[in-house]
Each structure stands twice: as structure tokens, then as C-alpha cells.
Amino acid sequence: MINTLRANLANGIQTSSTRKFRSATRLLTFAAIAAFGLASTSSASAACNGGSTLKGRFGVLVSGGTKAGAGKYVDGTMTFDGACGVNGFVSVGENGTVNNFISVTGSYNTNADNTISLSLALPNGTETYDIGFSPIFGEAIGVETDGTAYATIDLKPQTAKVVSSAPVTTYNNATLKGTWAAACTAGSPGQVDLNYITIDGSTSNYGTFGNVTGVDHIYQAQFGIQPIAGQYAVLSDGTFGGSLTVAGAYPFGFTGSISSNGNELQYNVIYGTGVIEACIAKRVS
Known part of the structure; x- marks a missing residue:
């Protein structure tokens, strides 16, 4: 299947799979660049205090x-x-x-x-x-x-010990396995969301991406409660990227970071209109 997807992408053939694959791999490429860049150092202010x-x-x-x-x-x-x-x-x-x-x-x-x-x-x-x-x-x-x-x-x-929990030293798809509750604020005026999602911790999609499923409680009158489905991949530095389909709409970008105790996430859902929704998630199980 992966070769078929690559061929379709190369030939410009648009299918739901190629759109999803392109969206997820694009975000993963950005995340890989980010992970590489973390090794660089910045020049601090000449007058450093504390x-x-x-x-x-x-x-x-x-x-x-x-x-x-x-x-x-x-x-x-x-x-x-x-x-x-x-x-x-x-x-x-x-x-x-x-x-x-x-x-x-x-x-x-x-x-x-x-x-x-x-x-x-x-x-x-x-x-x-x-x-x-x-x-x-x-x-x-x-x-x-x-x-x-x-x-x-x-x-x-992402590298310090948190309270009595041992820090996570190796991040991969399995790090996110479980159910998460996330409170989100959206760019749309008057909209807040509760994402209640389950992440399977696998690499079952193309040997790289795991699965995300759940519901989005969207507190804006025209939406209500909508299904969530998508894919994700975790990089070794604790960042992750992928794509989500919410309310059956075109896949949105999904990118964020994992805390060192592995029990909290910060992520954004990137909409095609250019609006970003920011979420803080806590592990439920």
C-alpha cells in the first residue's frame, strides 16, 4: 500500500489516503527538522542574570x-x-x-x-x-x-524529573498509548472544546503512524459533539505530528509535545483556514 500511495502522490492522484498521508508526513517532516534543530545553541544576552x-x-x-x-x-x-x-x-x-x-x-x-x-x-x-x-x-x-x-x-x-515520577528518556508512539482528556481554546470567538481521545500506541499505518479515535465536545451551537479520528507519530525528542479528521471534515494538522512524566500533552489542531486550536491534555488511563 505504501508504494501505491507514493505512486499516487508522484502522479498527482488525489484520494482520501493520499491526502491523509501527505498531511501526516508533511507534519512529521517539519517535526524531524525541529528535532534536528534542537541540538543548536543560541547566543544569550551579554548581561545574564539568574x-x-x-x-x-x-x-x-x-x-x-x-x-x-x-x-x-x-x-x-x-x-x-x-x-x-x-x-x-x-x-x-x-x-x-x-x-x-x-x-x-x-x-x-x-x-x-x-x-x-x-x-x-x-x-x-x-x-x-x-x-x-x-x-x-x-x-x-x-x-x-x-x-x-x-x-x-x-x-x-521534557528532560527534568517531575515530582516523584521518573522522567521519560525515550519517546515513541507507545509513549502516548492511553486515553486523554484535553481542554482546548479555539480561534473562533466563543468556542471551547473538550477532546476525549484514545491513542493506540501502534505503528500500524505505513509502519510509522498510530491511530487516534474519540469525540470532540465543541461548545459552539452549530457543532455539538463530533467524532475524531486520525493518525500520529512521535519523534525521539518528545514532539509529535500527524492529522485528525473532526466532524468528517478534511484532515487537520495535529502537532505538539509530551511532558517528561508522559502524563501531560500540549498540542495544536491546525485548521485549513489558518486558525489554530490550542489544547492541554491530561492522561485519563
Whole structure:
């Protein structure tokens, strides 16, 4: 089957399988580029203050809205080098446009009140955040402060030990096996979702992709409760990509990161219209 799919893709033949395969493999390629880029280092600010407070690789999720009234979301993986420098790859959706797995660099410093100021270079310009880091959980949360959006930022560790749980050191499709509940905010005004999904942990599709099934409780009047189905693949750095079909619609992009305890996810569902939905998921079983 995989050879048939490749032949159809090469010849421009459009089938539901080729569309799904193209969508999933495109995201996986972006994710592979991201994983490779994580090994790079960024140049920290010359005046570094308290950079060692925050160190390691983190899954990041920014969600909120721009002052122009559109959704604003960022997800991906960033590495804090312990010397006030940060680098990584993220997907960004802002004002109806999407940039998938782009390089991000920045700097951070510890303030006198022990909060941390973070500055990131992104496509629409430099964005700044004030965050609070919890060494007990190895996590950080905060808010955007540059005045262009009302957004929160959530950082989950991917390499640090979390409470009494041993860190996950090898990520693969089996890492996500189980059932997950995810609270999501959408770019569409007034819409919030509950994704309740089961991930099978396999590589049964083309030897690479596992299966996602479940329901999406969409709290906007015209949708209600809709089925979810799709594929995913996990990379060794704890990022994942794939595609989801929601309410029978054309497959959407599905990309995110896994926390080091393997029990929390951050992901975006990327819509064909360019709107991104941001989700934080907890393992149910």
C-alpha cells in the first residue's frame, strides 16, 4: 500500500489516503527538522542574570487572542541553556496565518522578585513574557507582556524529573498509548472544546503512524459533539505530528509535545483556514 500511495502522490492522484498521508508526513517532516534543530545553541544576552534558574528542554504552549480580535497560539519545543539563551522550533498561529515549525531564538533573565522575563524572536516581531517557574514541579506559567495580545504561556519539562515520577528518556508512539482528556481554546470567538481521545500506541499505518479515535465536545451551537479520528507519530525528542479528521471534515494538522512524566500533552489542531486550536491534555488511563 505504501508504494501505491507514493505512486499516487508522484502522479498527482488525489484520494482520501493520499491526502491523509501527505498531511501526516508533511507534519512529521517539519517535526524531524525541529528535532534536528534542537541540538543548536543560541547566543544569550551579554548581561545574564539568574539564567541557571530555568534550564533544559520544555514543551511550550501559548494561547489567547490578539488585540485585533483573532486567535493567537504557539506550540513546540524550546531549550533553555542555563545561561540566559533559548532556542527551538515552534508553530505559530496569529491573525489568521500559520507558520509551521519555525526556528525561534531568544533570551531570558531572572527579575528581582524571582519572576523570569522571556523575550522571543517570532515572525510577527519580538514577543515578551513574564513567567513564574516552579522548581518543585519543574514547570513554568506566565503571561504575554508586549501589548499585542492577551495570552498565557505554559512550559512543561521534557528532560527534568517531575515530582516523584521518573522522567521519560525515550519517546515513541507507545509513549502516548492511553486515553486523554484535553481542554482546548479555539480561534473562533466563543468556542471551547473538550477532546476525549484514545491513542493506540501502534505503528500500524505505513509502519510509522498510530491511530487516534474519540469525540470532540465543541461548545459552539452549530457543532455539538463530533467524532475524531486520525493518525500520529512521535519523534525521539518528545514532539509529535500527524492529522485528525473532526466532524468528517478534511484532515487537520495535529502537532505538539509530551511532558517528561508522559502524563501531560500540549498540542495544536491546525485548521485549513489558518486558525489554530490550542489544547492541554491530561492522561485519563
